[in-house]
Amino acid sequence: MRIFCLLILSLCSSLTFAQTGQIKGNIKNSAGQPAESINLILKGTGQGTLTDADGDFEFKALAPGHYVLVGTGVGIKRINRAVHVKADETATLDITTEENTQELQTVEITGRRETTYKNDLSFIASKTATPIKEVPQAIAYITKEVMRDQGTFLMGDAVKNMSGVNQFTFYDDLTIRGFRMNGGSTTQLVNGLRTFSGFWKQPPVNYLERVEVIKGAASALYGNTSPGGTINRVTKKPLATPQKSLSFTTGSFNTLRTLADFTGPMNESKTLLYRLNLGYVNAQGFRNLQFDKNIIVAPSVSFLPTEKTRINFDLVFNRSNSRLDRGQSVKGNDLYSSSIRTSLNAVNDYLNEETYLITTSLNHQFTQNTSFNVAYLRTGYSEDLLEHRSSNVNAVDSAGKAIENLVARQVFVRKTKSFMDNVSLFFNHNFNTGIAEHKLVAGYDFIQSSTPKGSGQQTANGYLLKAGGAAAYNPKTPEKYVFYNYTENGVTYSIPKPNISHYDLTLQNNNMEDPSKYIYNVTANSATTPVLYKLHGLYLQEQLKIKKLQILLGLRYDTYIDKKGYTTNNEQNVTQHALLPRIGAVYSLTNHVNVYGTYTKGYNPQDPVVQSNPLSGGPFDPIRSSLSEAGLKTEWLDGRLTANVSVYKITQSNTLYSANAADRPDLMIQVGKETAKGVEFDVTGNILPNWNVIITYSYNDAKITDAGSKASDQVLVNLQKPNAPKNQGSVWTKYTFVDNLLSGFGVGLGGNFVTERNLSLNNTQTLPGYALLNGAVYYKIDKFQFQVNLNNLANKTYWVGGYDYLRLFPGAPRNFMATISYTF
Numbered sequence: 001m002r003i004f005c006l007l008i009l010s011l012c013s014s015l016t017f018a019q020t021g022q023i024k025g026n027i028k029n030s031a032g033q034p035a036e037s038i039n040l041i042l043k044g045t046g047q048g049t050l051t052d053a054d055g056d057f058e059f060k061a062l063a064p065g066h067y068v069l070v071g072t073g074v075g076i077k078r079i080n081r082a083v084h085v086k087a088d089e090t091a092t093l094d095i096t097t098e099e100n101t102q103e104l105q106t107v108e109i110t111g112r113r114e115t116t117y118k119n120d121l122s123f124i125a126s127k128t129a130t131p132i133k134e135v136p137q138a139i140a141y142i143t144k145e146v147m148r149d150q151g152t153f154l155m156g157d158a159v160k161n162m163s164g165v166n167q168f169t170f171y172d173d174l175t176i177r178g179f180r181m182n183g184g185s186t187t188q189l190v191n192g193l194r195t196f197s198g199f200w201k202q203p204p205v206n207y208l209e210r211v212e213v214i215k216g217a218a219s220a221l222y223g224n225t226s227p228g229g230t231i232n233r234v235t236k237k238p239l240a241t242p243q244k245s246l247s248f249t250t251g252s253f254n255t256l257r258t259l260a261d262f263t264g265p266m267n268e269s270k271t272l273l274y275r276l277n278l279g280y281v282n283a284q285g286f287r288n289l290q291f292d293k294n295i296i297v298a299p300s301v302s303f304l305p306t307e308k309t310r311i312n313f314d315l316v317f318n319r320s321n322s323r324l325d326r327g328q329s330v331k332g333n334d335l336y337s338s339s340i341r342t343s344l345n346a347v348n349d350y351l352n353e354e355t356y357l358i359t360t361s362l363n364h365q366f367t368q369n370t371s372f373n374v375a376y377l378r379t380g381y382s383e384d385l386l387e388h389r390s391s392n393v394n395a396v397d398s399a400g401k402a403i404e405n406l407v408a409r410q411v412f413v414r415k416t417k418s419f420m421d422n423v424s425l426f427f428n429h430n431f432n433t434g435i436a437e438h439k440l441v442a443g444y445d446f447i448q449s450s451t452p453k454g455s456g457q458q459t460a461n462g463y464l465l466k467a468g469g470a471a472a473y474n475p476k477t478p479e480k481y482v483f484y485n486y487t488e489n490g491v492t493y494s495i496p497k498p499n500i501s502h503y504d505l506t507l508q509n510n511n512m513e514d515p516s517k518y519i520y521n522v523t524a525n526s527a528t529t530p531v532l533y534k535l536h537g538l539y540l541q542e543q544l545k546i547k548k549l550q551i552l553l554g555l556r557y558d559t560y561i562d563k564k565g566y567t568t569n570n571e572q573n574v575t576q577h578a579l580l581p582r583i584g585a586v587y588s589l590t591n592h593v594n595v596y597g598t599y600t601k602g603y604n605p606q607d608p609v610v611q612s613n614p615l616s617g618g619p620f621d622p623i624r625s626s627l628s629e630a631g632l633k634t635e636w637l638d639g640r641l642t643a644n645v646s647v648y649k650i651t652q653s654n655t656l657y658s659a660n661a662a663d664r665p666d667l668m669i670q671v672g673k674e675t676a677k678g679v680e681f682d683v684t685g686n687i688l689p690n691w692n693v694i695i696t697y698s699y700n701d702a703k704i705t706d707a708g709s710k711a712s713d714q715v716l717v718n719l720q721k722p723n724a725p726k727n728q729g730s731v732w733t734k735y736t737f738v739d740n741l742l743s744g745f746g747v748g749l750g751g752n753f754v755t756e757r758n759l760s761l762n763n764t765q766t767l768p769g770y771a772l773l774n775g776a777v778y779y780k781i782d783k784f785q786f787q788v789n790l791n792n793l794a795n796k797t798y799w800v801g802g803y804d805y806l807r808l809f810p811g812a813p814r815n816f817m818a819t820i821s822y823t824f
Contacts, residue, residue: 021085023059025093027051027071032638032689033116035097037240038076043068050270053241069093117146117692118642118685124192124232125214126543126552127221127373127426127441133633136552136584136596138215138646138680140165144236146694147205149734149748149776151249151789151817153257153281154202156800158211160752161730163680163696165213165229167800168723168760169327170809172202176213177650178676178702178724179228186420186449187225187604189232190357191314193377194222194422194447198353200324200383206259207277207298207316209234215680216627216650217602220554220582223445223537224604227625227652228676235314238273238302239263245823251789252815254284266301275300285325286812289345289510292322308365316357324351326389327807331404331505333765340797340810344409344503346388346513356380374425383527385414388500388513390806391461392761395502397495398483400475405488406502407806410461411518416527420449426539439543447535453567455528460518463496470499470519526607532563533605541582548589552598554582560605560622574619578603586633597630606656610668617667625652641685641693650676674721676702690736694750697729715763722760723801725769729753736778748776748789762804770798770811787819 027035034055041048064087071079076097125135140162159165172183184199218230242264249257263275279296303311331337361375395406426443462470464482482497539556562574584598603622631646655672678700702721732750753771773793795814802808
């Protein structure tokens, strides 16, 4: 009897097993790419799963019957799909998601899963997750995929892919539409929060998801910003799917680079996610005596306790050891009279920097239509410097005449620290009134930047005096100075002896020097003067959509407080106010073509050091600017490719000029006007899934139209602004073979060009234009990829920017970088 019962149970079990079915499927987004980490459940069964990296999912051992598949994910409309399961059969589903911008996260807390050159959304342009094609302002961006394929490690190499963005020097120093913007300013953004970086070194990009630029002033959302544009660095965020990668790079200039990127869930429920980016770089550079060692640690943690609450923590720490490179000097007006490798450093110079950025952010969704966001970013920077550098003039003979072969040098010894805090909180609320859709943003910003007491600098320069000490040379009283014999071209003559040995462009005398022998003076400047300023900003923004028309209205009120005489007994507040409007409109001509127009106002307070100087004549009103822009934003090839064009005009006024008062050399007056007019064109995306392309071009007529009352400055009127080429552009394309014979191979080819540029501190000296050609080859096998990047293939001699012919910033000669990476 027992055996009979067991046989019956076994038979029933077999019949039950035989009568089960399964569901398999794939989910893609609207661009045809795999939709990863979509949360799927079979309604009423308690069974659930997530789509994998290819968008695939599966439910096994299902009893025959009718089911409802429900899917949810960030930025997509809810999936509801009825499916019938038959015994011993597999029901197959192919699903394409629909975008739902109302459900998109309003801040970037969890990472993007896109893996192409194209980026669809912008968070910073409107503080809502808005498709770029619906933002009434030009936005340029470079994704991590572009930077990876081009072997990019520093910011300057990334921005060459953007229209209207050009290097001013080879520091963290750029012009955007002709207006200078650098790392020393406090108008950069990281994840949409205000920050700064050390001026002397370009930030690394290995921990970045993308780099983006809002063209024109972004003051209506972020307060004082550059009129040309604002750079935002978006850090990589955690993903719910485990991914790990390692890469090793070596190549020209004794470069060694090791990078790591790890991400994934930290618990089974995937409510705690992490990402860790690590980097070590040791490179000599192509210039004499230059080197750069970097250690980068960038962890990120996201906590998603509920579907409505997201918390994120980010840290970026960068320690850099290098020498400060002040550029190349040449003889007279001959650009080619010295090697582009020429630098004026001593062997024992050093620049040690540490930078950290700590960010904490919270996003809470009260309802489907209402959310609250708060974020805090703390930035810290320290600098320890010893440098032998140009005095910005040539050495002189006894008559005070310049000796072109000798560059006068000076020495800086400096220690300084700077800090910045930014608290940002805002509400998003979406609602409808009739046929109109509304997105409302209301927020408050607090920004504080300080250089505390404790920074200091000593400077050694000038010529030795017989009575002791050093001073600038006066040819009317040569008897006061020490002289020595100098030999040039076989001729020996007596010239004033410098406090710091001159740099001989013929001898290239980069020696080990003894800084203890120099005569120093304590120097106060913008890097060492204690400074504290605060900014309080209130803003309101409305995005109104009526069928094909979208209107953006924004208004911000800022109160800027500068502590004049900070850390002294005579501290007092200098308060300025600014009311900043923004209006824009987007109209959809077709599903793939939008036309837009915008008008914004911007401002920048004057330099706090100038404001604090009691002899300058301040306080001064902020620098004012305005932007008028119109353009087209289009999508092609089922959304894989975008082509945008913009036409703009920027004006800036209230620039400070010297009052030219002989008895008051520090006195300033507020005059002047600058205008930039231009056209920009950008193409980005995929012609085919295996064929990527970027094409950019810009024409920028950026001139000083009013140079003030000084007769000597009138020569600047109608001259193109410094280091701002009238024409520039770039192209880059990568093709990956998919046929069996060449499967795994890829090739990349591209280049960039700029036309002639004016220098910033010499009205007659210019830099020639240049065009560069770059290439790359790739081979991927399983989880390994081998990559070789070849840069400046024609070995062109060129300069990315400069101040004058004693401070030129040359670009790198022909070089290569070889990378092997492993993804697992």
